[in-house]
Amino acid sequence: MGRKFFVGGNWKCNGTTDEVKKIVSMLNEAEVPSEDDVDVVVSPPFVFLPIVKSLLRPDFSIAAQNCWVRKGGAFTGEVSAEMLVNLGIPWVILGHSERRRLLLNESKEFVGDKVAYALSQGLKVIACVGETLEQRESGSTMAVVAAQTEAIADRVLNWSNIVLAYEPVWAIGTGKVATPAQAQEVHSELRKWLHENAGAEVAATTRIVYGGSVNGANCKELAAKPDVDGFLVGGASLKPEFIDIIKSSTIKKSSL
Ligand SMILES: O=C(CO)COP(=O)(O)O
Numbered sequence: 001m002g003r004k005f006f007v008g009g010n011w012k013c014n015g016t017t018d019e020v021k022k023i024v025s026m027l028n029e030a031e032v033p034s035e036d037d038v039d040v041v042v043s044p045p046f047v048f049l050p051i052v053k054s055l056l057r058p059d060f061s062i063a064a065q066n067c068w069v070r071k072g073g074a075f076t077g078e079v080s081a082e083m084l085v086n087l088g089i090p091w092v093i094l095g096h097s098e099r100r101r102l103l104l105n106e107s108k109e110f111v112g113d114k115v116a117y118a119l120s121q122g123l124k125v126i127a128c129v130g131e132t133l134e135q136r137e138s139g140s141t142m143a144v145v146a147a148q149t150e151a152i153a154d155r156v157l158n159w160s161n162i163v164l165a166y167e168p169v170w171a172i173g174t175g176k177v178a179t180p181a182q183a184q185e186v187h188s189e190l191r192k193w194l195h196e197n198a199g200a201e202v203a204a205t206t207r208i209v210y211g212g213s214v215n216g217a218n219c220k221e222l223a224a225k226p227d228v229d230g231f232l233v234g235g236a237s238l239k240p241e242f243i244d245i246i247k248s249s250t251i252k253k254s255s256l
Pocket residue numbers: 010096167171172173174175211212213214232233234235236
């Protein structure tokens with residue numbers, strides 16, 4: 001059986017209540033392929049999770065953008081995995097490069113701990129990996145993404161609730177998308193890494209999605225690549241073209 005296409009919309013730190021309602025209406029009115037063929041998961045900021053949950057169509061799902069590394073308690077400003085479960089939020093994005101680097105210096109070990117804890121609480125995880133431009137130019141792309149993936153693999157045995165998101169840092173929010181060949185190369189290397197380090201079954205079934213300046217115009221060519229199992233979309237997930245990105249899942253079906 002093929003891997004089900006996955007399209008995540010990471011809204012990052014954007015939106016007002018009115019804007020969020022408008023995006024949800026746009027999503028609710030859209031005609032998209034059936035949930036048997038594509039998982040659609042939108043990720044609003046924490047404060048909008050309840051309203052999005054109450055308004056969003058039932059065939060789309062919701063992710064938080066982060067959660068605390070362990071059980072909640074005296075950690076001002078954090079939100080725990082237990083709280084997300086309590087709210088009925090099934091997914092969480094962990095290890096996004098904006099948190100690894102720009103904001104909080106989250107280390108790969110810390111991200112690995114978060115992934116393991118969130119899974120243990122019953123959440124599904126979109127785990128992000130990716131290299132900086134400097135790392136790509138020095139030829140260490142694979143070493144970097146393998147080390148980030150290893151920090152997860154060291155702590156997790158069951159990969160069935162993980163989607164791996166390859167997001168090259170240089171492509172995020174820059175308009176500089178990886179070419180389909182560049183994305184395919186890293187995805188296929190990651191799958192090989194999973195094969196060698198987590199087993200054939202994990203490699204064959206784990207979805208590896210691409211993120212970084214995906215839009216309505218470039219999604220089809222990327223989706224056509226055999227190891228690109230979907231997308232994690234930032235800026236374009238706030239716009240109507242997100243629907244076109246969801247529809248790019250049909251390319252996969254026709255190429256099966
Ligand atoms: O970071 C991303 C998704 O998590 C990608 O962001 P952009 O699509 O805005 O480049």
